[in-house]
Structure formats: C-alpha cells, structure tokens
Ligand SMILES: N[C@@H](CC(=O)c1ccccc1NC=O)C(=O)O
C-alpha cells in the first residue's frame with residue numbers, strides 16, 4: 001500500500017508574504033532556452049525565513065550552530081499534529097491534549113492559512129509549553145504561523161526556550177488539509193553554510 005503524503009510547504013513564488021521589512025522572494029532568468037542557450041537557468045533572491053522554513057539556533061544566539069551544522073534526526077520521523085485553533089495569542093500548556101508525548105509536535109493555529117496576505121497577529125507558543133514539551137522528550141516543534149514568538153516580541157521567550165532545550169523549529173507550515181493525529185514528518189532544511197535559517201520542503205506521510 002502506498003502511504004498518503006501531504007505537502008505542507010508553501011510554494012516559493014513572487015508575492016509570497018514575508019515578515020514586515022524582510023526581503024521579497026524573486027526569481028530572475030539568467031539564461032533562457034533559444035537564443036544561444038540550450039537550457040533555462042534562473043537566480044533566486046529570498047530571505048532565509050521565506051515561506052516554510054527551519055530556524056537555526058544561530059537565528060537567536062550568535063555563538064550557536066548554523067542550519068548546515070544541525071543534526072537532521074529531529075526533522076525526520078514520527079510527529080503529532082495538534083489542532084490549536086482557538087488558542088488565542090499563545091498556545092499554553094492547557095491547550096496540549098492528554099498523552100501528547102511526541103518527539104515532534106506540530107500545531108495548527110489558522111482556520112484558513114493566509115496564502116496571499118501577511119497576518120500580524122498570529123498564535124505563538126508560550127515558553128511554558130516549550131518547557132513541558134521538552135520535559136517529555138520533544139526535539140522539534142512546528143507551526144503554521146510565521147514565528148513561535150509573537151511578531152512584536154522583543155524578548156523572544158519561545159525562541160530562547162527552544163535554545164535552552166536544544167529543540168528545532170519549523171515555521172510557516174501549511175496544515176489546513178491535514179487532520180490532527182500522528183504522521184511521519186519529512187522536512188529537511190537546505191544546508192546553507194552560515195545560515196540562520198533555511199527553506200524546507202516539508203511533507204507529512206501516513207504512518208505504516
Ligand atoms: N522570529 C521570526 C523571524 C524574525 O524575527 C524575523 C524574520 C525576518 C526579518 C526580521 C525578523 N525579525 C526582526 O525583528 C522567525 O523565527 O522566523
């Protein structure tokens with residue numbers, strides 16, 4: 001039996017909503033088939049946090065690993081998708097389901113994913129929730145929103161909590177089409193040397 005796959009990555013494209021003030025995604029043609037070129041080749045301009053991406057510890061600590069240096073194990077394997085719609089500003093410990101133990105935990109917060117517009121007020125993750133997940137063995141957290149901290153945060157409490165616990169982070173996942181439950185996560189960040197983050201092609205696969 002072929003196991004079903006959900007693509008939970010945002011297509012990188014012109015007009016992709018990005019963090020206010022961050023670099024817009026652009027693709028420009030370097031060579032086009034025809035006039036003297038046997039192939040099409042293009043060049044990209046993008047933020048390391050464009051679309052669906054993995055933060056490196058270097059994003060929130062100067063002396064921490066870049067995205068090319070982190071272990072890949074957290075990005076591959078069984079995960080739990082939790083429906084956290086209605087949590088409000090922060091996902092609190094009380095929003096975790098019973099028996100939530102999982103090495104990888106993803107949160108859906110949007111009713112409808114904002115494909116074409118940037119949303120300023122999204123649901124972030126409380127540091128207490130990160131602490132609780134860490135205590136039961138979580139190695140990766142992810143969500144559909146653009147950041148695990150509120151956009152206006154200056155203290156980056158959730159990012160500092162994942163730094164303390166050495167937990168990996170996925171942001172900008174598209175989870176509208178996937179029912180809550182357990183899946184296999186496959187979400188490898190591009191190995192950008194010195195990268196503070198990197199785009200990922202993330203999928204969820206039905207468990208065997
Ligand atoms: N914390 C966000 C990103 C972030 O903070 C950010 C991304 C792009 C440009 C500026 C950013 N923060 C500026 O204060 C994240 O983890 O993706």
Ligand SMILES: [Zn+2]
Nearest residue numbers: 049055171197
């Ligand atoms: Zn990020």
Ligand SMILES: [Zn+2]
Nearest residue numbers: 055147148171
């Ligand atoms: Zn982040």
